Amino acid sequence: MRxxxxxxxxxSLFRNPAIIAVIDGVCFAACALIxxxxxxxxxxxxxxxxxxxxxxxxxxLVFVPALVPSVVLxxxxxxxxxxxxxxxxxxxxxxxxxxxxxxxxxxxxxxxYAYSVVPSVIMGVTLGPAVRLGYGxxxxxxxxxxCVSLFYGGAIVEILRAAINRVSNVVMGRAxxxxxxxxxxxxxxxxxxxxxxxxxxxxxxxxxxxxxxLNAVAFLPVLWASLAVRASIVGDTAQNALYSVATxxxxxxxxxxxxxxxxxxxxxxxxxxxxxxxEYAPGTGSPFFSLFGLSPxxxxxxxxxxxxxxxxxxxxxxxxIPFVLAIVFxxxxxxxxxxxxxxxxxxxxxxxxxxxxxxxxxxFGLIISSISFGxxxxxxxxxxxxxxxxxxxxxxxxxxxxxxxxxxTVGIFVLVTVLSKPPPLVALENLAIxxxxxxxxxxxxxxxxxxxxxFQERPRPRFVDPYGVILMVIVGMTVVVVTALPAIVGxxxxxxxxVQSEVRPLFLVSLAFAAAVIGLSYSWASRETKxxxxxxxx
Amino acid sequence: xxxxxxQQAALRLVSLYKSYGDIKAVKGINLTLKRGEILGLLxxxxxxxxxxMKMVLGILKPDAGEVFVYGQNETAAxxxxxxxxxxxxxxxxxxEFLTGIEYIDFVAEMYGVAPAERKERVxxxxxxxxLAGHENEMISGYSQGMKQKIALISAxxxxxxxxxxxxxxxxxxxxxxxxxxxxxxxxxxxxxxxxFSTHVLEIAQALCDRVAIMYQGxxxxxxxxxxxxxxxxxxxxxxxxxxxxxxxxxDIGEVxxxxxx
Numbered sequence: 177m178r179x180x181x182x183x184x185x186x187x188s189l190f191r192n193p194a195i196i197a198v199i200d201g202v203c204f205a206a207c208a209l210i211x212x213x214x215x216x217x218x219x220x221x222x223x224x225x226x227x228x229x230x231x232x233x234x235x236x237l238v239f240v241p242a243l244v245p246s247v248v249l250x251x252x253x254x255x256x257x258x259x260x261x262x263x264x265x266x267x268x269x270x271x272x273x274x275x276x277x278x279x280x281x282x283x284x285x286x287x288x289y290a291y292s293v294v295p296s297v298i299m300g301v302t303l304g305p306a307v308r309l310g311y312g313x314x315x316x317x318x319x320x321x322x323c324v325s326l327f328y329g330g331a332i333v334e335i336l337r338a339a340i341n342r343v344s345n346v347v348m349g350r351a352x353x354x355x356x357x358x359x360x361x362x363x364x365x366x367x368x369x370x371x372x373x374x375x376x377x378x379x380x381x382x383x384x385x386x387x388x389x390l391n392a393v394a395f396l397p398v399l400w401a402s403l404a405v406r407a408s409i410v411g412d413t414a415q416n417a418l419y420s421v422a423t424x425x426x427x428x429x430x431x432x433x434x435x436x437x438x439x440x441x442x443x444x445x446x447x448x449x450x451x452x453x454x455e456y457a458p459g460t461g462s463p464f465f466s467l468f469g470l471s472p473x474x475x476x477x478x479x480x481x482x483x484x485x486x487x488x489x490x491x492x493x494x495x496x497i498p499f500v501l502a503i504v505f506x507x508x509x510x511x512x513x514x515x516x517x518x519x520x521x522x523x524x525x526x527x528x529x530x531x532x533x534x535x536x537x538x539x540f541g542l543i544i545s546s547i548s549f550g551x552x553x554x555x556x557x558x559x560x561x562x563x564x565x566x567x568x569x570x571x572x573x574x575x576x577x578x579x580x581x582x583x584x585t586v587g588i589f590v591l592v593t594v595l596s597k598p599p600p601l602v603a604l605e606n607l608a609i610x611x612x613x614x615x616x617x618x619x620x621x622x623x624x625x626x627x628x629x630x631f632q633e634r635p636r637p638r639f640v641d642p643y644g645v646i647l648m649v650i651v652g653m654t655v656v657v658v659t660a661l662p663a664i665v666g667x668x669x670x671x672x673x674x675v676q677s678e679v680r681p682l683f684l685v686s687l688a689f690a691a692a693v694i695g696l697s698y699s700w701a702s703r704e705t706k707x708x709x710x711x712x713x714x
Numbered sequence: 715x716x717x718x719x720x721q722q723a724a725l726r727l728v729s730l731y732k733s734y735g736d737i738k739a740v741k742g743i744n745l746t747l748k749r750g751e752i753l754g755l756l757x758x759x760x761x762x763x764x765x766x767m768k769m770v771l772g773i774l775k776p777d778a779g780e781v782f783v784y785g786q787n788e789t790a791a792x793x794x795x796x797x798x799x800x801x802x803x804x805x806x807x808x809x810e811f812l813t814g815i816e817y818i819d820f821v822a823e824m825y826g827v828a829p830a831e832r833k834e835r836v837x838x839x840x841x842x843x844x845l846a847g848h849e850n851e852m853i854s855g856y857s858q859g860m861k862q863k864i865a866l867i868s869a870x871x872x873x874x875x876x877x878x879x880x881x882x883x884x885x886x887x888x889x890x891x892x893x894x895x896x897x898x899x900x901x902x903x904x905x906x907x908x909x910f911s912t913h914v915l916e917i918a919q920a921l922c923d924r925v926a927i928m929y930q931g932x933x934x935x936x937x938x939x940x941x942x943x944x945x946x947x948x949x950x951x952x953x954x955x956x957x958x959x960x961x962x963x964x965d966i967g968e969v970x971x972x973x974x975x
Contacts, residue, residue, distance in 0.1 A: 458819055458829035458836070476823035480809060487811040487852075554807040560773040561803075562824040563796035711775035712768075 207300025477572035537585030545577035545621030550639030612690035754922030800874030
């Protein structure tokens with residue numbers, strides 16, 4: 177439970193695992209109030225308007241027990257992907273006198289407790305509707321089944337952890353450099369799958385069809401809790417008892433399986449990865465990177481950082497950001513036809529179509545640059561001992577982040593442009609703004625990363641102090657909006673008759689603002705990097 | 715203890731102070747490393763040895779005092795002077811996602827060592843340290859001793875004039891430890907100056923030209939082993955006995971009795 181906290185610093189309220197119970201209680205109470213208020217509004221509506229909403233509420237009650245373990249699974253898998261590989265095998269559990277069963281049981285409870293805020297929120301929101309609609313007893317049963325579901329979700333996470341550990345070891349041990357590419361693709365694929373399954377637009381669509389589809393998939397154990405709740409709603413006691421008992425038995429089976437899988441497949445030692453073979457040939461730099469005016473030392477730093485980004489398990493998830501955000505955008509296109517994208521034609525050339533490009537490129541640039549210093553972790557001490565200047569380190573870090581952010585921006589831009597088919601001039605303007613936004617965000621992210629680095633090594637490293645992350649996102653997203661605003665206003669004004677040619681240059685205002693932000697943020701990043709390299713503090 | 719003239723000093727620490735909050739780690743130490751000398755820095759855990767070495771390397775900034783490398787103040791030209799230093803930390807924090815050879819290459823590039831010059835040196839080191847055949851494996855899978863060997867090779871790849879070794883023999887197998895000891899003696903005979911910290915007093919006795927004993931952030935005594943014996947009033951005794959007397963930890967027998975109860 178304490179694995180995510182800092183190894184240094186004073187005691188903090190948020191380092192105490194008991195705070196999770198407090199947060200759960202507060203979330204439950206707040207959501208219950210919201211739930212009571214919402215159902216009050218629904219019941220105040222005329223009967224004809226309230227009926228479909230009440231029906232939807234009932235469907236939601238059935239959906240909850242299936243949702244809880246899924247959310248725990250998603251969070252658990254993402255947690256595992258974000259865990260530092262350094263801690264994967266040095267776990268003291270490998271040598272402490274603890275049985276597999278004791279470990280798995282404790283870890284399952286830990287996972288369930290860590291994510292207990294999810295059922296707290298869900299149960300809080302559904303309490304009001306359930307009570308007001310006369311399903312108080314069903315709500316209590318739903319609560320208990322959700323708790324059981326939470327635990328088997330935790331047990332499945334344990335199974336996945338052991339399996340991922342073994343698969344990773346086997347693949348990394350045999351596949352050499354190909355394994356690194358494979359792991360990168362698999363990580364992005366896994367995060368994308370999670371994103372698809374839990375996309376809100378997709379979920380809303382799913383809830384509508386969920387209850388009608390239940391009978392067809394009643395053989396799936398993850399749905400038994402939902403079937404029990406549905407049986408309770410319709411007053412079918414026998415089915416209710418049957419599925420409730422089956423859910424509890426399934427949880428027991430998952431816990432047993434987790435113990436067995438851990439005992440059989442856990443690899444206590446890290447795999448040995450051979451990246452390349454053959455005779456030693458010293459690196460001769462990179463002519464490509466040198467084209468950008470980087471010195472050999474800076475090129476070496478860039479190459480080292482790029483290797484780290486593709487090889488370190490805890491960094492792979494950052495690569496998935498543009499893909500995940502692009503998927504969200506595509507969902508919007510396919511599930512919300514009113515967005516206008518995808519149909520093409522001159523009438524769909526709104527500058528707003530480019531908002532995904534600006535935000536995806538910007539957010540990715542902001543995040544990937546913010547971790548550039550913190551991801552060094554304690555190895556950062558090496559940079560202090562090498563004959564390097566702070567400026568050289570800054571230039572290398574900026575180049576790496578800028579390269580990745582620009583590639584992501586151009587990729588999303590091409591996707592959006594193909595779908596929205598704007599005139600060439602508009603496309604060029606949009607691209608210019610997108611690249612300017614990405615550049616600004618990289619510089620802002622680098623400055624925050626240098627000011628608030630977190631070099632701590634822990635099971636789930638942060639790389640940037642959370643306080644810095646909050647400030648950075650507020651500043652970064654504000655800058656994106658302000659940069660985009662003149663272009664959006666220009667677009668709106670250009671639709672007025674007779675003013676199109678006069679207002680088009682408003683996009684130049686966006687670029688001028690971006691240039692000013694780039695200058696200021698480079699200066700700030702430079703100052704922060706110099707301060708950071710006075711001495712190593714971790 | 716006679717003063718060492720400036721022109722003979724490779725490294726000179728003048729009134730160095732460093733605190734971590736309320737803890738005074740280093741309290742105004744003065745120390746000189748002569749050219750071609752192996753100077754052993756001995757002291758119990760927490761005596762300030764690693765902090766001192768990190769200040770020499772520029773990893774930590776002294777609260778007060780100065781570090782001179784070949785007579786030049788390190789703060790005046792840190793990059794140029796760092797090129798003349800090689801460092802092996804107590805616990806090497808290597809980039810574990812790189813292979814051994816990629817890491818050595820990376821460090822060599824940091825110091826501007828030409829590829830042609832690197833190839834022969836690195837190949838010899840890999841053979842000598844028995845790392846040949848493992849150089850293309852990721853460091854994350856290395857044992858502690860293998861990581862230590864990579865750190866040692868990296869510290870030597872640019873032919874430093876001053877070597878700062880913080881417990882550099884930790885985790886090495888007997889053959890590699892012997893190899894490193896012989897190598898250090900050879901380097902010293904070629905003019906390389908070595909500041910060497912260790913807990914293993916036998917190594918210090920066998921390897922070091924002079925020894926400085928650090929305790930609670932200060933240098934308690936400095937000189938050859940013979941001079942230290944004189945200072946401690948223990949002629950004919952081992953360095954261990956001298957060390958224990960000077961650092962006030964000669965009550966070990968009592969502690970062992972208490973622990974074994």
